[in-house]
Amino acid sequence: MAAIAVYSLKGGVGKTTLTVNLAWASAVQSSRRTLLWDLDPQAASSWILGDDKPGKDDAQAVFAKDIAPERLVRATGIDRLSLLPADVSLRSLDRFFFDLGKRKRLARLIEMLGRDYDRILLDCPPGLTETSDQVMRAAEVIVVPVIPSPLARRALDEVATHLSREHGKHAPILPVFTMVDRRRALHRAALDEQPDWPVIPMASTIEAMAVHHAPVGAFAPNSPGAQAFGALWTGIERRLTKPR
Numbered sequence: 195m196a197a198i199a200v201y202s203l204k205g206g207v208g209k210t211t212l213t214v215n216l217a218w219a220s221a222v223q224s225s226r227r228t229l230l231w232d233l234d235p236q237a238a239s240s241w242i243l244g245d246d247k248p249g250k251d252d253a254q255a256v257f258a259k260d261i262a263p264e265r266l267v268r269a270t271g272i273d274r275l276s277l278l279p280a281d282v283s284l285r286s287l288d289r290f291f292f293d294l295g296k297r298k299r300l301a302r303l304i305e306m307l308g309r310d311y312d313r314i315l316l317d318c319p320p321g322l323t324e325t326s327d328q329v330m331r332a333a334e335v336i337v338v339p340v341i342p343s344p345l346a347r348r349a350l351d352e353v354a355t356h357l358s359r360e361h362g363k364h365a366p367i368l369p370v371f372t373m374v375d376r377r378r379a380l381h382r383a384a385l386d387e388q389p390d391w392p393v394i395p396m397a398s399t400i401e402a403m404a405v406h407h408a409p410v411g412a413f414a415p416n417s418p419g420a421q422a423f424g425a426l427w428t429g430i431e432r433r434l435t436k437p438r
Contacts, residue, residue, distance in 0.1 A: 209234075216427050226313045300328035341372060373394070394422050399420070
């Protein structure tokens with residue numbers, strides 16, 4: 195089992211889009227038993243994957259061990275892909291972790307879930323928080339979406355600095371350019387500066403995920419967006435299965 199975190203210091207950079215499509219690629223393209231664990235109280239990943247019914251707001255109770263996480267897992271309608279949905283109770287998760295004082299609670303829960311899954315994708319809330327620190331300790335790869343702009347690149351540098359300062363040795367960071375429009379000179383310049391970073395294009399098919407309530411590969415498998423997500427996942431799988 196491997197946990198892959200999709201994390202950004204900033205919001206609005208395509209984090210949820212990345213998480214949902216990578217989870218789909220894991221389940222469909224790689225035939226992995228996959229769980230998407232939505233840790234963002236906005237619950238966008240949960241909504242896209244069809245979790246739009248009011249719940250009991252007990253997502254945080256998993257961390258207090260009041261509810262076993264597998265009791266909240268739901269099917270998504272996609273073979274081999276399950277969802278552990280978010281809800282508004284996660285708004286106070288940072289405070290809960292701070293008061294709890296257990297720095298590896300999330301890692302321990304992921305280890306338990308790993309008995310049933312090959313890949314666990316974590317859709318993380320933005321910001322440098324107690325929750326993000328728990329995620330960094332649990333993940334084997336940290337995927338960071340970066341819009342091709344100086345401010346987004348600065349945010350990535352802040353994440354790398356924080357990880358090195360607070361965690362020392364940490365999981366590898368995989369930056370990914372998102373929302374790329376090659377017609378814009380600023381975007382082209384950023385891609386020229388980092389030619390080895392994966393690229394996810396700005397595309398109407400990707401925006402249509404909110405309409406279809408599905409990953410791009412499920413409704414537009416031959417689109418450039420679906421191919422870009424698939425190629426990104428192939429690279430992640432190669433990293434995870436590489437002999438150590």
